[in-house]
Amino acid sequence: MNRFPTPPTCAAIRAAFPAVCGDTVFLENAGGSQVPACVADAMHRTLRETYVQLGAGYGLSRRCTATVEAAHAFARTFVGARRGQAIIGPSTTALLNLLAACYAQVLEPGREIILAETGHEANLGCWKRLERLGLVIRWWRVDPRSFECPLDGLRTLLNERTALVALPHVSNLLGGVVDLPAVVALAHAAGARVVADGVAYAPHRAIDVDAWDVDWYVYSTYKVFGPHMAVLYGRDDALAELPGPNHDFIPRDDLPYQFEPGGANHEGCAGLLALGGYLAFLAGAPAGTACDRAVVEAAFGRATALEAEPTARLLAWLRARSGVRIIGPEAAGTARVGTVSFVHERKSSREITAAVDASGVAIRCGHMYAYHLCKALGIAVEDGVVRASLVHYNTVEEIDRLIGVLERVV
Numbered sequence: 001m002n003r004f005p006t007p008p009t010c011a012a013i014r015a016a017f018p019a020v021c022g023d024t025v026f027l028e029n030a031g032g033s034q035v036p037a038c039v040a041d042a043m044h045r046t047l048r049e050t051y052v053q054l055g056a057g058y059g060l061s062r063r064c065t066a067t068v069e070a071a072h073a074f075a076r077t078f079v080g081a082r083r084g085q086a087i088i089g090p091s092t093t094a095l096l097n098l099l100a101a102c103y104a105q106v107l108e109p110g111r112e113i114i115l116a117e118t119g120h121e122a123n124l125g126c127w128k129r130l131e132r133l134g135l136v137i138r139w140w141r142v143d144p145r146s147f148e149c150p151l152d153g154l155r156t157l158l159n160e161r162t163a164l165v166a167l168p169h170v171s172n173l174l175g176g177v178v179d180l181p182a183v184v185a186l187a188h189a190a191g192a193r194v195v196a197d198g199v200a201y202a203p204h205r206a207i208d209v210d211a212w213d214v215d216w217y218v219y220s221t222y223k224v225f226g227p228h229m230a231v232l233y234g235r236d237d238a239l240a241e242l243p244g245p246n247h248d249f250i251p252r253d254d255l256p257y258q259f260e261p262g263g264a265n266h267e268g269c270a271g272l273l274a275l276g277g278y279l280a281f282l283a284g285a286p287a288g289t290a291c292d293r294a295v296v297e298a299a300f301g302r303a304t305a306l307e308a309e310p311t312a313r314l315l316a317w318l319r320a321r322s323g324v325r326i327i328g329p330e331a332a333g334t335a336r337v338g339t340v341s342f343v344h345e346r347k348s349s350r351e352i353t354a355a356v357d358a359s360g361v362a363i364r365c366g367h368m369y370a371y372h373l374c375k376a377l378g379i380a381v382e383d384g385v386v387r388a389s390l391v392h393y394n395t396v397e398e399i400d401r402l403i404g405v406l407e408r409v410v
């Protein structure tokens with residue numbers, strides 16, 4: 001039985017986001033999404049009322065400490081963690097750098113790290129830099145026809161020296177959803193751990209680290225209707241293998257603090273926690289419902305359903321346009337999210353994007369830090385792709401406005 005039979009209307013959803021109520025059509029969500037008013041208000045309130053240090057005995061400190069702890073609990077629920085920790089940090093790039101620095105202390109020279117060529121540089125650069133320590137990088141190549149890194153390719157790379165496999169769950173340029181459980185199963189069979197970048201997946205679908213059995217999973221909260229921070233999930237046994245980077249007098253089992261040097265951003269934690277209220281609203285739960293796993297799943301079920309039509313419409317228009325090449329899966333459906341990239345055979349991506357931007361529709365062009373991927377696909381990195389990226393608050397009318405401008409430009 002559906003616990004939440006009456007989800008909000010599209011108009012009510014849009015009204016929850018002050019920034020999307022203006023004139024600009026915002027289709028740059030893969031860059032960073034907008035926040036609902038409840039998130040902005042919670043951050044504002046924290047800065048005005050409980051902006052004090054954690055762990056002291058006075059009342060304000062106890063309140064602020066409780067907020068930061070509750071934000072960690074929310075993050076665990078959000079990612080579906082039942083046997084691991086949610087580490088909160090400033091960004092995905094920073095958290096993956098931290099993770100790589102921890103692995104640098106325990107991996108022997110000669111161990112191998114497999115990197116998916118479809119990755120964002122945040123999950124590549126930090127591992128590539130370990131080559132200096134004698135670790136060996138193996139590239140998991142992308143097939144330029146399917147835009148996927150094939151599982152067979154991974155099979156041939158895995159061996160007893162493999163320590164890690166780093167990949168994006170969804171590429172922020174291609175939009176296709178990778179079969180993460182299949183990757184995890186292969187990697188685990190070879191004794192390797194998996195570091196999945198969920199940044200481009202998290203705004204669209206419910207994360208379920210426990211079901212996928214993944215070792216490390218990271219996403220940026222500012223792309224999921226929240227403040228500018230990131231969450232790194234680590235499974236208990238993966239965490240236990242690593243020395244955390246915090247001060248040496250902090251006990252090793254003081255988790256996740258051992259992996260949060262300097263602590264988490266307080267007002268950001270308040271904003272992250274408040275997102276639970278928005279997810280309950282999106283799920284159609286009665287006011288005041290706590291954000292549990294059922295709420296997260298129902299909210300993202302609704303988000304996925306809302307994204308389907310606008311995504312399909314944009315892809316259908318692009319497919320029908322001569323001179324346009326979609327970079328990523330061409331068909332809409334569950335195997336892709338609404339992050340849609342393309343190039344044109346005569347017009348540069350810059351030229352197209354400038355014209356679209358000038359019409360009040362916000363999109364983006366470039367290599368999107370998927371630099372290796374662009375090179376592998378033969379796309380000029382200086383110009384890159386045109387990318388329009390939508391989330392659940394975008395409408396078919398907004399996509400039609402984009403299409404109207406593109407009709408004139410390409």
Ligand SMILES: Cc1ncc(COP(=O)(O)O)c(C=O)c1O
Binds near residue numbers: 090092093120123230
């Ligand atoms: C797929 C993907 N991974 C990682 C990142 C880096 O995230 P952050 O800005 O939090 O470091 C981005 C940012 O755009 C991204 O799209």
